[in-house]
């Protein structure tokens with residue numbers, strides 16, 4: 001599986017749009033994609049999720065509640081073979097909730113510590129995905 005992180009300090013520059021379009025482009029090459037929305041604004045979630053009323057758990061639950069497992073947080077999108085772990089507004093204070101530092105939990109790179117929170121939580125579903133866009 002390949003992981004792609006789309007981030008920029010500046011707002012409104014197309015991060016969510018790129019994530020959505022990139023997932024669609026990868027899927028068209030017969031790859032399955034998992035989107036992980038880490039923005040409290042949830043714009044990617046809003047544009048991608050096919051049945052928002054069915055969302056029970058978000059990435060916030062996954063990162064803060066040990067009883068919530070990755071498969072519980074994966075939902076279908078409007079694009080075939082593209083799933084998403086949605087975001088919600090509670091991400092606003094996740095930096096205070098999480099310990100250790102946010103630079104640790106954002107790591108999803110084989111060269112970085114294997115116990116980073118994202119690496120750990122996604123490892124159980126990574127083998128079923130060709131690409132993961134964060």
Ligand SMILES: Nc1ncnc2c1ncn2[C@@H]1O[C@H](COP(=O)(O)OP(=O)(O)OP(=O)(O)O)[C@@H](O)[C@H]1O
Nearest residue numbers: 008009010011012013014015016017018039041043
């Ligand atoms: N290539 C593009 N050409 C023109 N408009 C675009 C392009 N990409 C995105 N937009 C538009 O720009 C606006 C901002 O895009 P988007 O929401 O993807 O940015 P963002 O970086 O995710 O914003 P935020 O920082 O608020 O999360 C949207 O209205 C989107 O439709």
Ligand SMILES: [Mg+2]
Nearest residue numbers: 015016039043
């Ligand atoms: Mg955005």
